[in-house]
Amino acid sequence: MATTAGSGSPGRASLANVAKLAGVSTGTVSRALTRPEMISEATRARVLRAVEQLDYVANGSARSLAARRTMTVGAIVPRFGTSSFPIMIQSLESQLAADGYTLLLASPDHNDPRGPAILRTLLERGVDAVALLGADHPAQTFALLEAHQKPYVLMWGQTSRRKEVVSFHEQAAATLVVDHLHDLRHRAIAFIGGRTADNERARSRRRAMIKAARSRDIALPRGAVVESDYGFREGYDAMLELLGGELGFTAVVLGNDYLAAGALSALDQAGVRVPEDLSVASFNDNDFAAFLHPPLTTVRLPIGEIGREAARYLVGRLHGKPVHAPKRLPVELVVRASTGPVPR
Incomplete structure (x- = not known):
């Protein structure tokens, strides 16, 4: 028996339990969790309170079959070391989470020979879209993405040959x-x-x-x-x-x-x-x-904005919205005390 508000009985809460506690239909609950832009903020907040109160966990497999989506995005970013990539990845993950997506991150070594094999693994996991670091990838990588009709974005790339690049000059x-x-x-x-x-x-x-x-x-x-x-x-x-x-x-x-x-x-x-x-x-x-x-x-x-813009671009593509090629982001010189006039 599913746990309901005010009861102490164990069990797994159902979509119907959440709908009853929130005072809405099961369809509204589903939309609140998968297409929040379709309902009001007040209704969504009520549904989320019920979800939290009941410890409800959606049946991801069933939802994925129905929607033909897994609500996951794959990313391939080489191992961080001392780099700024964690800032970019955190921004990417946060923006995707705000739209209901989960990030699956692969972080191989720079010289990892597997290349497209890592991408193939993410595609086998059913990711809805893919984010890649840079634009310097084997032709097989882009062939795989196009064959599986997966939206993708290239973060921090400098190429002018592809339109799916989020970067700066x-x-x-x-x-x-x-x-x-x-x-x-x-x-x-x-x-x-x-x-x-x-x-x-x-x-x-x-x-x-x-x-x-x-x-x-x-x-x-x-x-x-x-x-x-x-x-x-x-x-x-x-x-x-x-x-x-x-x-x-x-x-x-x-x-x-x-x-x-x-x-x-x-x-x-x-x-x-x-x-x-x-x-x-x-x-x-x-x-x-x-x-x-x-x-x-x-x-x-x-760096952080690259991750956020990449997420916005992918979500827009996944939702069928008209999206323009990502713009080049601005840069700014911050002058501090380490530079001065040429020594005399």
Whole structure:
């Protein structure tokens, strides 16, 4: 026997129990849980109170068969490490949850050879749509998605060949930081970025930095462009590597704030004053950037908004709404104490 309001008998509550307690029909309960936009907020709130009071759990299998949906979205995002991906994924999950969807996340290593096999597993689980990191995927990946007619979105990609990309203009981000250093009269800079061989975002950032520097007649001296894994220790080691040569630059730009934090530590231990001797700038504007010593000048990237926009785009597609290609999101330079005029 199902548990009902005021009774202490054990059992599993049914849709009818919830409807009776909320004073609505079973159809209204179903719509409140699966299509909340079809009913009033007051009615939905009443249904949700009844659901909570009865500890009601919907029969997902039956609902999926009836609706031909599982109310799940799959995402494939490489293992996080020291990265900003958790912010993006949390935003994606929260926005999907607000629309009644559950996120199934696959987090392989960057060099995982399984590739499309991971996507195939998500499709076998019946996901309604898929979110992928970046746009650099094998042709088989897109063939699978199209064969199964699954809406998909590419998060943080830099391609112009596909319309399903939620991202920002990498060139705009690089131009902001280079223009800032140019205005401070820096004419030679170094760049420490991620490894470009297997990282679409690292390749885009490096290309954008080189292009922005050239447009401002700012030199990147020989040996002043270093590739590294992303991380605090990696930034520390890469900065020491640059300091080991002749300093033919007056500012260094890091590919992300994790690298920058390590670099600032290396400069402090080497007795290089920031920004009096060397200016330091970066990308991302992670939470800790304002609390480094000195506080870090960095380009604020819309990492959380990428996740939210990706979710909105997928839900719109799933609900048959007319959706436009996701727009490129804005970036912003946050100037703090780590950058200053070129040393005299």
